[in-house]
Amino acid sequence: MTKPTRKHLDVIYLYSTFYSALQRAFVQEKHRYVFFLLCVVALFALSWWLKPLLQLPPAFPPQHLNLSEKNPNPFYLVADIAAMPTKAVHAISVIAQDDNDLMAFWYGGTKEAKPDVALYQAHYLAEQNRWQTPQNIMDRFQVTKDTGRMTILIGNATAIKMQQRILLFFVSVGAGGWAASSLNVTYSDDQGQSWSKVQRLISSPFLNISTLVRNPPIRINDNLIAIPAYHESLNEYSEILWLNANGQLINKTRVLSGMHAIQPVIFSRDNHITVLHRSMDLELPQVIARSSETMMQNWNNVEVLDLPNSDSAMAGLELANGQWLLAYNHAHELRQRMDLAISSGPHSNWSEPLNIEHNSEQNFAYPVLIQTTDGLIHLFYTVDRTHFRHIRFNQTWLEENLP
Numbered sequence: 001m002t003k004p005t006r007k008h009l010d011v012i013y014l015y016s017t018f019y020s021a022l023q024r025a026f027v028q029e030k031h032r033y034v035f036f037l038l039c040v041v042a043l044f045a046l047s048w049w050l051k052p053l054l055q056l057p058p059a060f061p062p063q064h065l066n067l068s069e070k071n072p073n074p075f076y077l078v079a080d081i082a083a084m085p086t087k088a089v090h091a092i093s094v095i096a097q098d099d100n101d102l103m104a105f106w107y108g109g110t111k112e113a114k115p116d117v118a119l120y121q122a123h124y125l126a127e128q129n130r131w132q133t134p135q136n137i138m139d140r141f142q143v144t145k146d147t148g149r150m151t152i153l154i155g156n157a158t159a160i161k162m163q164q165r166i167l168l169f170f171v172s173v174g175a176g177g178w179a180a181s182s183l184n185v186t187y188s189d190d191q192g193q194s195w196s197k198v199q200r201l202i203s204s205p206f207l208n209i210s211t212l213v214r215n216p217p218i219r220i221n222d223n224l225i226a227i228p229a230y231h232e233s234l235n236e237y238s239e240i241l242w243l244n245a246n247g248q249l250i251n252k253t254r255v256l257s258g259m260h261a262i263q264p265v266i267f268s269r270d271n272h273i274t275v276l277h278r279s280m281d282l283e284l285p286q287v288i289a290r291s292s293e294t295m296m297q298n299w300n301n302v303e304v305l306d307l308p309n310s311d312s313a314m315a316g317l318e319l320a321n322g323q324w325l326l327a328y329n330h331a332h333e334l335r336q337r338m339d340l341a342i343s344s345g346p347h348s349n350w351s352e353p354l355n356i357e358h359n360s361e362q363n364f365a366y367p368v369l370i371q372t373t374d375g376l377i378h379l380f381y382t383v384d385r386t387h388f389r390h391i392r393f394n395q396t397w398l399e400e401n402l403p
Contacts, residue, residue, distance in 0.1 A: 074397035075376070081122060081131050081388040084108060088385045089120075091366050093158045093216060095166065100126040100372040103192055104380070105137075105157045105168060106388070113153055113177065115140065119170060121192055124390075126372070131390075137195055143172050143184060146198035150174050155181070160217040160225060162245045165189050169201075169227065169247070171212050179233040183211045185247040201249050203241060209233060211241075214263040214313060216368070224250075228275070230262040236280055238264040259302065261288045265316040267324050272346045276316065276326070279309045285332040287314070291346060307341065307350055308332045317369035319377070321395065326350065327367035327379055338364040338381055342402060352403035356391065364389075 081092075086108035093105045102124035109117035119138035124131050143151040155178065157170035166188045171181045183201045188194060203211040210233035217227040227241040229252075237257030242250045255264060261277035268274075274291040287307040291300050307328065312335050314328040323342055330339040330353040339353040356379065357364060367381040377398065379391040 072396060074394065074400055076393040076397045077391070079129075079390045079392075080383070081134075081380075081390055083131075083133065084387050085120065085134055085136070086110070086118075088112065089387065090382050090385050091156045091214065092368055092380050092382065092388050094368050094370050094378065094380055095159050095161050095216075096370060096372050097123075097161075097191070100374045100376070102126070102370070102372070102378065103159070103166070104131075104388070105159050107155055107157060107170075112385075113155070115152060117154055119154060119157055119168075123192070126374075137192070138170070138186065138198070140172070143198050147184070147200045149200065153177075153181075156212060156214050158213045158216050158227070160219060162219065162225070163222070165245070166192060167217075167225070167247045168195070169213055169217070172200075178212060180209045181212050182208055183213060183229070183241075187247060199247070201241075201247075203229070203249055203252065204231075212262075214366075215265050215315065217243075218266055218268065226266065228264040228266050230264060232262065236260045236262050238262060238275065238277055240264075240266070240275075255299070256288070256290050256302065259284075259288060263313050265314050265326075267316055267318060267346075269318070269322075269345055274346055276305070276314060278311065278313055280311050282311065285309055285311070287328070293346075305350065310334055313366045315367040315369045315379075317371060317377070319395065320371060320375065325369060325377070325398075327356075327369050327381070329364065330355070335363050335365050336360050338367060338379075340379075340398070340402075342398070354398075354402050357389070 087110050089106050089108040090112055091106055095103050097103055104122050106120055107117050108120050118136050120134045121137050122131050122134040140151040140154050151172045151174055153173040155171040157168060159166060159168045167185060169183060169185050172184050173181050183203050184198050185201055186195045186198045202208050210231045211229055213227060213229050215228045217225045220226055223245045225243045229241050230238045238255045240253045244250060255275050256277060260280040262280060263278040265276045272293050274289060277288040279286060279288050285308055287305040287309045289303040289305050292298060308331055310329050310331045310333045312329045314326060317325045319325055323344055326341045328339060329335045329337060331337060337358040338356045340356060341350040341353055343350045363384050365382045370378045375394055376392050380388055383389050
């Protein structure tokens with residue numbers, strides 16, 4: 001990875017200082033608005049002209065797990081994280097800890113986008129097969145205090161573990177709705193017992209708004225993280241944010257725009273990367289894909305896959321055996337079922353759906369997939385926005401039950 005040049009650093013400085021200058025303009029003479037508008041145009045033009053700040057590594061490293069053991073017998077177990085401290089919960093994110101323990105993060109309150117929404121965490125103890133009591137770790141008042149900016153809402157969170165540090169990224173809103181959101185980061189060096197001061201990431205040159213996250217980051221190497229992100233202001237599109245191991249933003253790559261597609265899911269193998277998208281276009285209720293065989297320097301044409309998508313989130317996972325696993329709602333509308341599909345990799349067809357749950361009286365949404373070193377695959381999803389389902393199964397069970 002090469003270091004940014006002085007020219008690049010100058011542009012980053014302009015980005016960071018522009019917002020403060022614009023704020024000052026609002027309390028001064030109105031004729032200065034024109035001057036700052038011209039600055040915006042100039043900055044965007046300069047950014048378009050500059051080369052990327054980051055030269056990506058020649059290939060993604062293997063993501064395969066070194067399994068400690070493999071149970072030849074099929075295993076499948078359903079449980080719930082049901083003891084919720086709030087009326088509503090949503091958008092769980094899960095990371096693996098030592099000894100196959102797990103740590104989960106989500107937001108909860110009386111309802112989505114309400115002022116009382118806070119971030120929560122809970123630990124899963126694998127040996128005891130139980131979840132500990134959820135803990136409140138962040139609310140809007142703490143974000144306001146740490147960042148020095150008024151925060152009225154907080155939402156989606158996603159986490160990754162880098163060495164012994166847990167990085168937690170989450171969305172906050174200072175005014176308006178999710179389209180006016182910003183991205184924040186906090187970290188823990190003591191397994192989630194305490195968290196650092198929240199820092200606001202500068203991820204957009206225009207007022208630093210409308211950057212949201214949903215799916216988990218991917219570790220590229222010991223000092224590089226790729227976070228799938230998306231925007232919902234004026235136009236829905238997806239991109240990948242590139243950060244270092246300390247959670248500092250280095251660069252970003254636009255993936256797909258103009259198709260109302262958000263919440264990207266990343267699959268990678270060597271130089272090849274495939275990104276699947278949730279479709280918000282009700283006239284195109286299918287999973288939308290785009291891929292690159294040159295480490296995202298050149299993107300192939302957009303593909304509409306033979307996988308229905310009812311404007312709902314998906315989860316993706318590369319299994320220890322190299323196969324790709326997808327959790328999604330196999331329906332053109334509503335979210336009354338949760339399904340799995342599997343693929344052998346790039347440009348391969350996805351299998352017929354393996355239905356995990358179907359209930360016309362319930363809503364299943366925002367799945368998460370993770371595999372631990374004991375070989376178990378963990379599937380999580382929100383049930384009726386009141387609690388989370390936790391399903392554990394192994395490769396043997398998956399292979400025996402796939403259509």
